[in-house]
Amino acid sequence: MKYSITTLCIGNKYTPILQHWLNRTTQKCKNAVITVFNDSNYINNIHVKNRSGLIWLLRFKQNIDYFKQNMIPLVMCDLDIIIEKDIEPLIQLPFDIIISKEIGGTNAYPTDCSNILGFGVCAGFVIFKVTALSFMTTILDNMINGKYNTCDDQVNIMKHIVNNKHSISNEIVKIYDKCYNNIIIDIDNIKICVLDFDIIVRDPIMNIGQVANHINIDNVGGSNNFIKYFYEDLEKLPLTCRCGKTHLGDNNKCIHIDLRNINKCVC
Numbered sequence: 001m002k003y004s005i006t007t008l009c010i011g012n013k014y015t016p017i018l019q020h021w022l023n024r025t026t027q028k029c030k031n032a033v034i035t036v037f038n039d040s041n042y043i044n045n046i047h048v049k050n051r052s053g054l055i056w057l058l059r060f061k062q063n064i065d066y067f068k069q070n071m072i073p074l075v076m077c078d079l080d081i082i083i084e085k086d087i088e089p090l091i092q093l094p095f096d097i098i099i100s101k102e103i104g105g106t107n108a109y110p111t112d113c114s115n116i117l118g119f120g121v122c123a124g125f126v127i128f129k130v131t132a133l134s135f136m137t138t139i140l141d142n143m144i145n146g147k148y149n150t151c152d153d154q155v156n157i158m159k160h161i162v163n164n165k166h167s168i169s170n171e172i173v174k175i176y177d178k179c180y181n182n183i184i185i186d187i188d189n190i191k192i193c194v195l196d197f198d199i200i201v202r203d204p205i206m207n208i209g210q211v212a213n214h215i216n217i218d219n220v221g222g223s224n225n226f227i228k229y230f231y232e233d234l235e236k237l238p239l240t241c242r243c244g245k246t247h248l249g250d251n252n253k254c255i256h257i258d259l260r261n262i263n264k265c266v267c
Contacts, residue, residue, distance in 0.1 A: 003073040003091050005032045006066060008059050010039060014079045016223045020230045021079050028083045032075070037062055053152035056123070057143045060153045063128075064136055071130055078124035078214070081200070082229055085211045089175050090199070091127055093182075096190035097135065098127040100214065101183075102154070103202040113158035117168070119183060121192075123154035124214055125200050135188050161187060175199065178209055203240045207233075215240045 005025060009018045018036065025034060037059065059076075067074045073091050090098055100122040102108035108120025128136060139160060143151050148159045166187035172179055180196035204213045217226045219240050228237055243254035 001073070001088060001091060002031055002033065003075060003088075004035060004066070004070055005029060005075040005077055006035045006037060006063055007077050007079050008037045008055075009079055010037075010055070013217055013223055017079050017217075017226060020227050021082075024230055025077075025083050028086050029088065030086065031088060033070075035066065052150050053143075053155070055151075056153045057140075057151035060136075060140055060143060064133075064140055067128060067133070067136070073130075074128045076123070076126045076128070080215055080217050080226070081125055082213045082215065083211070084213060085176060087211060090195070090211065093173065093193055095184070095193035096129050096132040097192040098195060099123070099157075099192060100125040100195050100200040100202075101197045103197070110155050110158055113155075113162045116162050117158075119194065121154065121157055121194055122200075122202065122214070123157065125212065132190055135190050138188070161185060161192075164188065175211070176209065203242070204234060205239065205241065206235055213240075216242075 007021065009015060022034065022036070025032070063074060063076050075087065075091070102114070102120030102122040104111075104114065104120060106114050106118055108114040110120070114120040139153065139156050142148060142160060143153065143156050148156055150156070164187060166185055169184045169186075171182050171184050171193075173182055174180075180199055182196055183194040185192040185194065198208055198210060200212045200214055201208070201210045202214045203216065203219065204210065213229065213234065215226060215229055217223060219242055220226050220229070220238055225238070229240075239254060241254065
């Protein structure tokens with residue numbers, strides 16, 4: 001199955017990572033057409049003022065424009081997601097949108113929505129099918145018009161769900177010989193699949209057969225440290241969580257130390 005993967009690379013934090021990300025993603029995802037949006041092709045043709053998350057609005061619009069030109073499944077993937085296995089089995093799931101789950105459960109960002117739904121979605125990894133175009137356009141319009149006072153795509157998706165008629169169910173699916181429990185949202189005549197957290201793991205602690213790891217670059221001390229996670233064993237590298245990292249404002253003891261059987265949480 002031919003499909004597109006796009007990513008956004010702007011700024012000193014992400015530029016050193018790009019080639020490593022491209023090498024890994026190309027190696028793992030054989031049927032993907034990979035496109036990088038950067039300073040050379042990134043178009044700022046939307047003018048909104050005094051609203052947070054503008055860069056995500058521009059990314060979302062650029063992805064929709066690109067999607068309309070190609071009309072094949074599109075994967076919007078952050079540069080801080082390290083692909084561990086071919087993502088094509090996720091694209092083949094019979095849903096209009098497939099999206100990763102945010103960390104935090106009922107307290108996931110934004111909390112006012114996750115408190116209602118019991119979970120959050122993460123726009124760092126989203127698969128759009130052709131049948132999702134109308135939904136995507138609605139989200140984009142809401143972002144441009146400031147319906148929810150932010151241009152953040154993740155917030156706009158969550159708020160659209162909780163503020164419109166929807167139903168939620170669960171579905172067990174086997175991917176790479178492991179069973180996962182995905183959440184299915186019926187809304188606006190489409191189905192959104194929220195992937196089991198163990199498929200794309202945010203702030204991973206251990207190797208559990210995940211398809212990808214979503215690691216906050218700041219949590220591991222910057223871009224140079226992040227690059228190590230492409231090449232070295234996750235469980236031999238510093239923990240990717242925020243716990244106990246004073247430079248991130250957390251002075252508490254790391255709650256994940258015992259899971260990794262290490263003596264200290266390296267910050």
